[in-house]
Amino acid sequence: MIYEEMTKQIREAAKRLLKEGAVDVILAYRGGGLNEMQVPFFVKKPEDAELIEWGDRCYQNLAPYVHGLNKKVGILAKPCDVRAIVQYITEFQIERDKVTIIGVDCIGMVDENGNARPGCSECRVHKPPVYDEYIRDERAANLPAIEPKAGETTLEENLERFQKEIDKCILCYSCRQACYGCYCKTCFIERDMPDWQPAEIDTGTKITFHMGRAMHLAGRCVDCGACEAACQSGVNVRYIIREVTKFIEDAYGYSAGMDAEEPPALLTNKFDDKEFGFLGGERHE
Amino acid sequence: MSEAAIKLTKGELEKMLAALMRDRTVFAPGSTGAKLEYLPVDDVSDIVFGDELPYKSPKDVFFPRCEKIVTFSENGAEAELPETQTVLFGARPCDLEALDMLKTILTQGKFKDPFFAARYENALIIGLACAEKKPGCFCDQRETDLDYSEKCDLFLRADGDKFEVLYVSDKGKKALGAHIPGLEQFKNTPREFRPAETLSLDAAEDDLFTKIDWEEITETCQSCGICTYVCPTCHCFMFKDVEEDDKAYRYRNWDSCMFPKFTLHASGHNPRAAKRERYRQRVAHKYVYIKENFGMTACTGCGRCIRSCPAGMSIKTVVEGIREELQ
Ligand code: SF4
Ligand code: SF4
Ligand code: SF4
Ligand code: SF4
Ligand code: SF4
Numbered sequence: 051m052i053y054e055e056m057t058k059q060i061r062e063a064a065k066r067l068l069k070e071g072a073v074d075v076i077l078a079y080r081g082g083g084l085n086e087m088q089v090p091f092f093v094k095k096p097e098d099a100e101l102i103e104w105g106d107r108c109y110q111n112l113a114p115y116v117h118g119l120n121k122k123v124g125i126l127a128k129p130c131d132v133r134a135i136v137q138y139i140t141e142f143q144i145e146r147d148k149v150t151i152i153g154v155d156c157i158g159m160v161d162e163n164g165n166a167r168p169g170c171s172e173c174r175v176h177k178p179p180v181y182d183e184y185i186r187d188e189r190a191a192n193l194p195a196i197e198p199k200a201g202e203t204t205l206e207e208n209l210e211r212f213q214k215e216i217d218k219c220i221l222c223y224s225c226r227q228a229c230y231g232c233y234c235k236t237c238f239i240e241r242d243m244p245d246w247q248p249a250e251i252d253t254g255t256k257i258t259f260h261m262g263r264a265m266h267l268a269g270r271c272v273d274c275g276a277c278e279a280a281c282q283s284g285v286n287v288r289y290i291i292r293e294v295t296k297f298i299e300d301a302y303g304y305s306a307g308m309d310a311e312e313p314p315a316l317l318t319n320k321f322d323d324k325e326f327g328f329l330g331g332e333r334h335e
Numbered sequence: 336m337s338e339a340a341i342k343l344t345k346g347e348l349e350k351m352l353a354a355l356m357r358d359r360t361v362f363a364p365g366s367t368g369a370k371l372e373y374l375p376v377d378d379v380s381d382i383v384f385g386d387e388l389p390y391k392s393p394k395d396v397f398f399p400r401c402e403k404i405v406t407f408s409e410n411g412a413e414a415e416l417p418e419t420q421t422v423l424f425g426a427r428p429c430d431l432e433a434l435d436m437l438k439t440i441l442t443q444g445k446f447k448d449p450f451f452a453a454r455y456e457n458a459l460i461i462g463l464a465c466a467e468k469k470p471g472c473f474c475d476q477r478e479t480d481l482d483y484s485e486k487c488d489l490f491l492r493a494d495g496d497k498f499e500v501l502y503v504s505d506k507g508k509k510a511l512g513a514h515i516p517g518l519e520q521f522k523n524t525p526r527e528f529r530p531a532e533t534l535s536l537d538a539a540e541d542d543l544f545t546k547i548d549w550e551e552i553t554e555t556c557q558s559c560g561i562c563t564y565v566c567p568t569c570h571c572f573m574f575k576d577v578e579e580d581d582k583a584y585r586y587r588n589w590d591s592c593m594f595p596k597f598t599l600h601a602s603g604h605n606p607r608a609a610k611r612e613r614y615r616q617r618v619a620h621k622y623v624y625i626k627e628n629f630g631m632t633a634c635t636g637c638g639r640c641i642r643s644c645p646a647g648m649s650i651k652t653v654v655e656g657i658r659e660e661l662q
Contacts, residue, residue: 224559284368
């Protein structure tokens with residue numbers, strides 16, 4: 051019921067924006083996926099807005115589609131999608147006035163078996179931090195607060211777990227392709243000056259890729275879980291990225307994608323910034 | 336269809352597999368802790384029986400994700416042909432059809448792949464019928480009988496708590512007979528396969544290039560490539576050479592037409608720079624080019640690409656759309 055009502059409001063907003071010419075295209079969801087999943091949908095005509103569907107299976111993070119799309123775009127955005135868009139803005143990837151955000155409250159998405167999707171069970175942001183249009187879900191106000199699950203394990207436990215996870219990895223790079231933050235034209239792992247990716251697809255290559263990726267997402271991950279969901283091999287390296295996120299939060303008080311005016315942690319350098327030694331070296335408080 | 340058959344209990348089947356493990360590497364459905372995959376197993380209790388389909392095809396038993404193929408030294412180049420004797424257990428009819436296609440493409444065309452050929456030669460292939468279609472499967476529209484395939488050495492069907500074992504090849508008969516004599520025999524009555532209306536493309540390449548709006552079709556594709564990695568018939572690869580000490584090695588790794596660098600030339604030019612061009616290659620290769628070259632459509636309808644796609648794309652829907660468009 052609630053989703054039907056929200057869907058109606060979303061369709062109306064989408065129709066209006068397209069009719070007014072405020073946007074050329076709206077990124078949203080429609081039904082028709084396997085196992086009743088709701089799949090990404092590019093709405094270009096006002097009448098097609100009737101096909102938009104909103105529910106608890108709108109899993110895909112739509113933000114990556116905005117990157118590189120040279121159009122006036124509207125996006126139906128869950129809080130994690132909004133945070134990704136905000137990161138694009140603060141990282142100078144898109145301009146604020148080129149994107150219309152239809153922000154929607156989100157109480158979490160489920161998979162085909164009704165289980166919480168990766169990311170959703172630990173999600174701490176249920177309301178879009180930035181928006182142009184707002185679709186409310188009363189239930190989002192009363193969700194229990196969740197403490198970030200990171201920093202609980204020792205370095206040794208982490209290493210062991212990491213090994214177990216990457217054993218399953220087949221290095222297909224789908225996780226990277228699904229991530230809003232991995233927008234480099236050429237990923238470091240595909241560079242050959244220097245050659246980051248040795249010929250042999252072995253543990254070493256996997257460590258290089260996953261650790262490199264985690265570092266490049268420092269203070270940028272918006273916890274959408276798209277990487278873990280895209281991985282067909284069932285690899286969860288997102289927990290490593292979460293450790294890095296927690297570190298950035300503790301050290302610099304910065305959370306990704308919450309404020310379009312705030313420069314990201316990796317793009318700021320202040321004289322009184324704490325500096326930490328790399329790989330367990332000396333710390334300078 | 337093979338008429339000679341025996342029935343085994345699960346215990347007897349496990350004994351047979353355990354016996355095979357003594358001198359062969361057995362690949363069978365096993366759990367990685369997260370997913371079901373064809374894995375090398377050395378204990379029958381690690382094998383997962385049942386109707387669940389492993390998320391990725393068993394093609395890497397014959398065509399691994401990464402393999403060292405040539406060593407270069409002062410004495411010249413030396414190819415390392417694989418010698419391990421293997422068993423592939425539990426390959427589904429769609430996988431068996433696909434393996435047969437790979438065999439045709441990789442060993443009967445203009446070029447021969449000695450590595451694939453050696454692995455195929457060294458393998459005992461045991462097929463397993465699917466009890467039912469899974470979400471996304473469209474094998475019946477792709478001329479694949481989920482209940483039987485003769486592209487293997489032995490073929491199994493679960494029947495209550497027993498397994499019907501059909502002898503398909505002499506190799507299979509020898510392997511089975513050698514290990515467990517005196518089992519319940521029965522005469523297999525072939526079941527009739529009623530395929531659904533076949534989904535194929537009779538399109539001219541020109542029409543595919545000019546009359547289809549690939550931009551629209553692929554707007555949600557993320558170029559992640561997982562559709563090609565899980566696909567049983569995709570077989571693109573690339574080489575990479577590395578130097579170590581005073582030797583050099585050539586590796587062969589999987590490639591995918593979904594990757595942005597798939598056909599990037601040394602000059603910097605890329606004839607398939609956009610994902611619409613790359614996805615067109617995927618569909619056209621499977622449904623048109625391989626048909627022109629080998630007389631078969633290289634899609635068995637296993638549905639793996641559809642189940643895996645993070646963006647909810649479906650090659651079946653796309654091909655159906657093209658058929659409608661070009662009518
Ligand atoms: S973690 Fe998963 S999605 Fe990422 S490269 Fe490895 S197998 Fe692919
Ligand atoms: S790393 Fe994973 S969870 Fe974080 S933003 Fe990227 S896709 Fe989302
Ligand atoms: S294209 Fe898709 S459905 Fe066809 S064989 Fe490959 S994975 Fe299976
Ligand atoms: S060109 Fe694409 S579709 Fe064809 S075999 Fe290679 S990866 Fe598969
Ligand atoms: S799996 Fe889907 S998103 Fe990924 S490359 Fe294939 S069609 Fe595109």
